[in-house]
C-alpha cells in the first residue's frame with residue numbers, strides 16, 4: 507500500500523473513495539477530546555479531519571503533547587466515520603508532534619477554542635489566520651483576487667504594474683504619505699523660501715506613496731487598449747471609519763474607446779462575475795460566514811438589520827440589474843425622503859452640489875432601491891480634474907457604484923480626452939500642468955475617448971463576507987496610530 511500525502515481539503519473531498527488508503531496528514535490541533543478524537547485543521551479548508559487515537563497504543567508522553575494549537579503529523583488508515591458529522595476519519599497508527607503548545611499560555615490567546623471578539627482577533631493578528639472566521643475570510647479574499655485576474659485575462663485586458671512611489675502631484679484622490687530618504691534626525695536642507703528642498707532627496711524631487719495608479723494606467727491604455735492594475739494603494743486619511751484603511755489594494759481597469767455606459771457595464775459585469783466565482787469556489791467558507799452574518803443580524807436593533815441573509819444578498823446582486831441614476835435624480839430622492847424631512851441624516855440634504863456621505867449612499871441602496879446603485883453625472887465641483895465635462899458645463903461623467911452595507915465600492919469616470927477642456931480644468935483647480943506634462947501629452951498625439959474605475963478590494967471582501975469592519979478583511983491592517991505586526 508502506498509502512503510499518500512493529502513491536504514485535509516483534498517482528503518475530505520475524496521470522501522468514501524479514500525477509505526482503506528493509508529494517508530499522511532499534517533496540521534494544527536483544534537481540539538482533543540476523550541483522549542481519543544483529534545480535530546485537525548491545516549488551513550486548506552474550514553473543515554477539520556477527525557483523527558481517532560486508540561490511547562492504549564500510544565505513549566503517555568505523546569498523548570500529553572496533543573494540546574490545542576500543537577502541530578502534528580499523523581499517519582493512518584482512512585475509515586468510514588462511526589460518528590455523525592463527518593463522512594470519513596483517520597484511524598491513526600503513528601503521530602509525530604511537530605510543535606508543542608503550552609496549555610497555560612494558550613489561555614490568553616485567541617487559539618483557545620471559544621468565541622472571541624473581532625477586536626481581540628485584531629490584537630492577535632499573528633494568530634487569527636488559524637481561526638475559523640479569519641481563515642474563511644482569507645480564502646474568500648484569495649478567491650476574489652484570483653477571479654479578478656481571471657475575468658480581466660479572459661476579457662482581453664493587459665495587467666500592468668503602475669509605480670508605488672510616484673512623483674505625480676495629488677490628483678485629489680486622498681492625502682499622501684511622503685517617501686523620503688532624508689535623515690530626519692538632522693536638519694533638512696531648505697530652499698530660499700524656507701521649505702524643505704527635495705531636490706537634494708533621493709529622487710531629486712518630492713515623492714509619495716501612490717494614492718491611485720490611474721494616471722499611469724491611462725498612459726498604458728493609450729498604447730495597449732484595455733489594461734488593469736492591481737496593487738497596494740496608500741492614503742493618509744485620518745478618518746477612523748470601518749471602511750477606510752491607510753493601505754489597501756485597488757483594482758483599476760482603464761479602457762481606450764470606452765464611454766461611461768460601457769464603463770458601467772464593465773463594472774457591473776465584473777462584480778457579478780467575481781462574486782459568482784467566490785460562491786462557486788468557497789461554498790464551505792461562505793456558508794460559515796453567512797451563518798455568522800445572520801446570527802449577528804439578530805443581535806442588532808430591528809431598523810439596522812439586513813432584510814436579506816448574506817447568501818440572499820449575494821444572489822440578489824447576481825440576478826438583478828444595478829439601478830442607474832444621475833446624481834441630480836438621487837439628490838431629489840434624498841431631499842424628498844421622509845428620512846431627510848424628519849432630520850434623521852447626520853448630514854442634512856442641502857441641495858444640488860453637495861457631496862454625498864456614506865449615510866446618503868446607504869439610504870439609496872438599502873432603504874429606497876433595495877438594490878446596488880450606480881450614480882453618475884456628478885457636479886464637476888466635487889469630482890477630480892480628469893473627469894469628462896458634460897455639455898451642460900456643470901456635471902462630469904463620473905460614476906460611483908454603491909453597495910448595501912458599504913456605500914461606495916467603486917469610483918470611476920470617463921476621462922477628459924480634449925486637451926483644451928482638460929487644461930482649463932487644471933487651471934481652475936490649480937493642478938500643475940508642468941508636473942503632469944506627460945499626462946497632457948496623451949491628449950496631443952491620437953487622443954481617444956477612454957474610461958476606467960477603481961475598485962477597493964477590501965470593500966468587495968467586506969461585502970462578500972458580510973463583515974462590518976475593513977480591519978477584519980486584510981491580514982495586517984494599517985490605520986491611524988496602528989501598524990503593529
Ligand code: ATP
Pocket residue numbers: 679680741743749750751752753754756914915916917918960961962963964965
Ligand atoms: P470614499 O469616499 O469612500 O473615501 P473615495 O471617493 O476616496 O472613497 P476613490 O478615490 O474613488 O474613493 O477610490 C476608489 C475606490 O477605492 C473606492 O470606491 C473604494 O472602494 C476604495 N477606497 C478608497 N479609499 C479607501 C480606503 N481608505 N480604504 C479602503 N478602500 C478605499
Ligand code: MN
Pocket residue numbers: 679680743
Ligand atoms: Mn476617500
